[in-house]
Amino acid sequence: xxxxxxxxxxxxxxxxxxxxxxxxxxxxxxxxxxxxxxxxxxxxxxxxxxxxxxxxxxxxxxxxxxxxxxxxxxxxxxxxxxxxxxxxxxxxxxxxxxxxxxxxxxxxxxxxxxxxxxxxxxxxxxxxxxxxxxxxxxxxxxxxxxxxxxxxxxxxxxxxxxxxxxxxxxxxxxxxxxxxxxxxxxxxxxxxxxxxxxxxxxxxxxxxxxxxxxxxxxxxxxxxxxxxxxxxxxxxxxxxxxxxxxxxxxxxxxxxxxxxxxxxxxxxxxxxxxxxxxxxxxxxxxxxxxxxxxxxxxxxxxxxxxxxxxxxxxxxxxxxxxxxxxxxxxxxxxxxxxxxxxxxxxxxxxxxxxxxxxxxxxxxxxxxxxxxxxxxxxxxxxxxxxxxxxxxxxxxxxxx
Amino acid sequence: xxxxxxxxxxxxxxxxxxxxxxxxxxxxxxxxxxxxxxxxxxxxxxxxxxxxxxxxxxxxxxxxxxxxxxxxxxxxxxxxxxxxxxxxxxxxxxxxxxxxxxxxxxxxxxxxxxxxxxxxxxxxxxxxxxxxxxxxxxxxxxxxxxxxxxxxxxxxxxxxxxxxxxxxxxxxxxxxxxxxxxxxxxxxxxxxxxxxxxxxxxxxxxxxxxxxxxxxxxxxxxxxxxxxxxxxxxxxxxxxxxxxxxxxxxxxxxxxxxxxxxxxxxxxxxxxxxxxxxxxxxxxxxxxxxxxxxxxxxxxxxxxxxxxxxxxxxxx
Numbered sequence: 001x002x003x004x005x006x007x008x009x010x011x012x013x014x015x016x017x018x019x020x021x022x023x024x025x026x027x028x029x030x031x032x033x034x035x036x037x038x039x040x041x042x043x044x045x046x047x048x049x050x051x052x053x054x055x056x057x058x059x060x061x062x063x064x065x066x067x068x069x070x071x072x073x074x075x076x077x078x079x080x081x082x083x084x085x086x087x088x089x090x091x092x093x094x095x096x097x098x099x100x101x102x103x104x105x106x107x108x109x110x111x112x113x114x115x116x117x118x119x120x121x122x123x124x125x126x127x128x129x130x131x132x133x134x135x136x137x138x139x140x141x142x143x144x145x146x147x148x149x150x151x152x153x154x155x156x157x158x159x160x161x162x163x164x165x166x167x168x169x170x171x172x173x174x175x176x177x178x179x180x181x182x183x184x185x186x187x188x189x190x191x192x193x194x195x196x197x198x199x200x201x202x203x204x205x206x207x208x209x210x211x212x213x214x215x216x217x218x219x220x221x222x223x224x225x226x227x228x229x230x231x232x233x234x235x236x237x238x239x240x241x242x243x244x245x246x247x248x249x250x251x252x253x254x255x256x257x258x259x260x261x262x263x264x265x266x267x268x269x270x271x272x273x274x275x276x277x278x279x280x281x282x283x284x285x286x287x288x289x290x291x292x293x294x295x296x297x298x299x300x301x302x303x304x305x306x307x308x309x310x311x312x313x314x315x316x317x318x319x320x321x322x323x324x325x326x327x328x329x330x331x332x333x334x335x336x337x338x339x340x341x342x343x344x345x346x347x348x349x350x351x352x353x354x355x356x357x358x359x360x361x362x363x364x365x366x367x368x369x370x371x372x373x374x375x376x377x378x379x380x381x382x383x384x385x386x387x388x389x390x391x392x393x394x395x396x397x398x399x400x
Numbered sequence: 401x402x403x404x405x406x407x408x409x410x411x412x413x414x415x416x417x418x419x420x421x422x423x424x425x426x427x428x429x430x431x432x433x434x435x436x437x438x439x440x441x442x443x444x445x446x447x448x449x450x451x452x453x454x455x456x457x458x459x460x461x462x463x464x465x466x467x468x469x470x471x472x473x474x475x476x477x478x479x480x481x482x483x484x485x486x487x488x489x490x491x492x493x494x495x496x497x498x499x500x501x502x503x504x505x506x507x508x509x510x511x512x513x514x515x516x517x518x519x520x521x522x523x524x525x526x527x528x529x530x531x532x533x534x535x536x537x538x539x540x541x542x543x544x545x546x547x548x549x550x551x552x553x554x555x556x557x558x559x560x561x562x563x564x565x566x567x568x569x570x571x572x573x574x575x576x577x578x579x580x581x582x583x584x585x586x587x588x589x590x591x592x593x594x595x596x597x598x599x600x601x602x603x604x605x606x607x608x609x610x611x612x613x614x615x616x617x618x619x620x621x622x623x624x625x626x627x628x629x630x631x632x633x634x635x636x637x638x639x640x641x642x643x644x645x646x647x648x649x650x651x652x653x654x655x656x657x658x659x660x661x662x663x664x665x666x667x668x669x670x671x672x673x674x675x676x677x678x679x680x681x682x683x684x685x686x687x688x689x690x691x692x693x694x695x696x697x698x699x700x701x702x703x704x705x706x707x708x709x710x711x712x713x714x715x716x
Contacts, residue, residue, distance in 0.1 A: 186469030
């Protein structure tokens with residue numbers, strides 16, 4: 001049996017391989033289920049084994065997409081059609097069968113607890129979304145032409161995220177409080193409220209021999225806003241991007257519902273790093289590839305954001321903040337379609353343009369002209385008082 | 401134990417074409433008694449698969465449709481309070497003790513079973529469909545996790561009710577939000593993509609008997625084309641079937657440009673998508689039978705987008 005001696009050894013080594021190479025999160029329960037699944041199908045049929053292991057070990061779309069490739073990499077590493085017996089056996093430590101055997105034999109509850117323990121994120125650790133973002137094939141190709149292009153240059157600098165001071169946090173708190181999204185649809189029990197709760201009143205009356213002495217009410221809670229901050233990290237924003245990142249960290253320090261991205265000619269998610277900075281840990285962002293220090297392709301990057309994150313992040317509770325000077329080199333039609341779609345699917349779009357502070361500036365660049373009809377609030381934030389001013393321009397009780 | 405090949409055949413008999421991976425996932429879900437989480441774009445047959453599975457197993461389908469604001473009581477059980485009150489009033493003078501009356505009032509007679517409780521109290525193993533679980537709140541997801549893990553429900557007045565037979569559970573999600581890792585780990589996972597050209601033709605023939613081979617081919621080819629365009633709402637298999645049925649009712653045995661223009665509303669459900677198709681008409685022309693020049697697809701152009709800022713459009 002290839003590459004290791006027995007089915008349990010192979011299975012455990014394969015799981016270790018999936019975890020290490022493809023970032024699967026497989027716990028001991030799934031490993032046990034995988035072993036049971038192999039009891040159900042014919043193990044001599046490669047396709048049946050693959051079809052049986054996929055639903056057990058892959059738990060997301062990303063996992064399912066990578067599974068077949070990983071299966072072939074692990075079990076059929078040679079050229080197509082080469083018999084397994086002719087392949088060299090991998091060194092035992094690559095798949096970790098020794099660890100794997102321990103895993104299969106160890107106490108299930110103990111292993112499960114180990115896996116359910118939340119991982120402490122490190123600056124270099126990538127979430128699945130971020131991994132997807134970095135491995136995405138839509139990123140500009142790193143060809144020789146690309147390296148010398150003034151637009152597609154790969155980032156050399158690594159922006160820094162630093163914890164923000166109290167002034168930033170206070171201004172961000174004002175912003176979060178001013179964004180009211182109305183009431184949730186769900187009616188919840190409350191001591192007082194807008195709607196009489198017949199069911200709970202009758203239920204309570206059973207304790208008083210059927211006499212409804214205690215009246216119960218229902219009310220709808222306020223919705224919590226979610227912020228998506230998209231920071232333009234292109235060269236033209238070199239001076240203002242750091243302020244935009246400070247603002248992002250400030251918002252993340254007062255709200256749990258924040259997602260952050262940077263873009264230049266490619267998009268990158270930096271939410272985890274922003275959260276760490278908001279928690280007081282200064283750090284320098286990792287390899288930014290095409291999301292920092294290059295040209296500006298706002299339209300394609302926003303379209304990319306919509307394609308990959310739109311379904312999960314946009315909604316009627318989401319306020320999208322775009323920090324960019326709008327000096328786009330891409331197709332303005334792409335920008336128009338993307339910004340219109342973002343506006344359609346979110347509560348508000350706030351566009352922060354640092355050039356607004358420049359005397360005599362008019363937003364006549366093609367990118368700004370085409371985007372403005374879909375922008376709810378157009379402003380500039382260069383410091384905490386400016387953020388507080390922006391928040392105050394929003395009328396309380398309504399979305400911006 | 402039901403084999404994957406048997407599942408495929410029985411699904412095919414009912415007009416539902418499944419591939420080996422899908423059949424194996426269903427086989428494992430039944431054999432391992434684990435919930436099967438099916439994700440995929442809208443209209444690829446996620447919900448329908450649960451209906452067909454219940455038919456294949458000749459058992460009851462119990463459906464829990466999730467929505468924002470769904471709470472545990474709506475999914476589990478409620479007491480029939482008006483009936484309890486009435487009973488309490490009517491038996492006030494029958495001489496029974498307080499304990500006796502309480503036991504009567506809080507008996508199964510007055511219990512309104514909601515889908516989850518209904519599913520675990522069936523004599524025969526049912527199919528429980530938890531549809532669009534991504535639309536429910538995270539709090540409900542955590543509650544669901546508990547029920548799916550323990551298969552027992554504690555009703556304070558009655559005690560703990562354990563499942564006599566674990567239901568075959570199918571959860572569906574359109575990925576409007578990410579489900580928790582904890583829920584995912586407790587389920588088998590299946591990604592159901594759009595079908596390939598050949599499989600879509602097979603599905604069309606299976607679900608729309610009498611459809612001409614040429615028309616099925618054209619519909620499937622156009623669907624493949626449309627799914628490759630940057631549409632806001634890409635058409636699923638459900639739209640293919642609707643379109644095929646519409647064309648059958650119009651007595652068409654093939655597609656031409658004029659017919660596409662007349663019936664494209666069966667497929668494209670978002671106004672802007674028509675403009676996208678219009679821009680890619682050249683790619684469509686080789687598929688349709690005759691192409692008499694430019695075909696106006698009708699509707700409003702993108703320039704007259706009156707909806708922004710004044711009309712709320714539903715979330716995708």
